[in-house]
Amino acid sequence: MKYIKPANMFREMDMIKQADIVLFPETWQVPALVYGLKKTIFPSVETLQIGYSKVETTRALWAIAPQVVPYTEILASTPGNRAKVLESFPISFVAKENRNSMGRGVFLIRNEEEFYQYAQNNEVLYIQEYLPNDGKDLRICVVGDRIFTAYWRVGTDGEFLHNVACGGQLCYDFIPQDACELVLQLAKQLNINHAGFDVMISNGRIYILEINVLFGNQGILARGLSLEEEIYQYLIRTYLSPYPTAPNSVNKIIS
Template sequence: MSVASELITLNAYRALGIPGVRYIKPELLFRHLPEIRQARWVLFPEYWQVNTLTYALKKRLFPNPATYHLGHDKIEMTRAFLSVAPAHVPETRILPSTEWDGDAVHELGLPLVAKEPRSSMGIGVHLIKTRRELREFAAKHDTLYLQEYLPIDRDLRVVYVGRKVIAAYWRIGAEGSFHNNVARGGSVSFDDIPQAALELVDQVATELEVNHAGFDIAEVGGHYYLLEFNTLFGNEALNSRGISVAQHIWHYLCEQDETPPLSPQDPPLLKSA
């Protein structure tokens, strides 16, 4: 039986372009347990559904649980990076907010970068220039996630799907901006992509068993640093180049099930519950 007849997605947008998918609204999960039990794959659940689907319903998920669990929290993500590629992680301190005035400032220097563990699109990433700013930041958070400031005006977004890098592009910050995110005014360039950065992402994603992520890489003096990865990354830059994430997902699912993919002429279908 084709994998296309056994796919359920809990995110309609993310499944666009994947053939034969049935959409179920996330809030109706428990009304559709019989269909979900029969599904061969469940695509793009919300984070709160991952453990139920994995451990209670024994479903195969895409993205997989490792991608969700590591991608959900920057602290856990960074600890994983430190375990598999320590030379490629910026100097980082994770400590109780009550210790904001301890050795971290001396060791990292100012300015430094403070990150909120659960955020995206650069919203939770702050450039801290003074001890006063750090004290004010610490007053609003229980745990501090602090990293050395890297002098960059761009970073590299590397998109990894299934078992391979499918695309990479530079995100160039607007003049005077600390953030390089496209969602915050950054521009995009697909030129001069360094092979060493792609190999780093491939190594890390393979070791951590991450199968759907947009990795952010900084380059300083020819050395590459892992900043973070986003499980649900933006597709706008990829779409502009005709790169279909959905097609790569579909082929990966077929490979996992040892099922021939449909021909390119078969139209994508999205059925709603």
């Protein structure tokens, strides 16, 4: 296995051309690797493109399963669109930054002043209805072609965000099977093979809030699982020759 800094990509073309698989390329590298060099990459092209931003994720889900997306408006941050949001969404509603993670850039808007502050700092308005919930959401992790693990993220009393990075607690009990089945179905349909799906159950319905390509590992480590081993086994059985020759013939690059 060889690690190449993304900045050195074009200095290491010979090594990249010899690679069987390129692991975790940055988004800007994908066109050169896939369309230019015809390389196999992991995660898949679809995973990287759909998970690149909340806007891309939402539009992909709108196309195949609009019923799992909370009511959402994606608009340019113009005066007219700001007025439209305030006319369309009752206070309180959710506003998100297009690209962010670990709960950063997600806001519960409780008044017009909070909304205008958000709108001034974002060129794209990503606005969603607020979903009533019981203070928790699900993180369902897909690796390869299966659910790797799933757990609840339980927020502290009165907190809007449930992310572990924001103080949420982990719970592995009573994971709803129908939510896992839905996530796996969507992942297969979209060819997503490495992502953490954030799922909310509200009024008996399942909603997909976000799809994160690079998801936190706290919930994985707490269960004593190895994400690296799961990825390795998936790559071996999916892209490379069967045992026993495959482990000795792999030229992998993390880029």
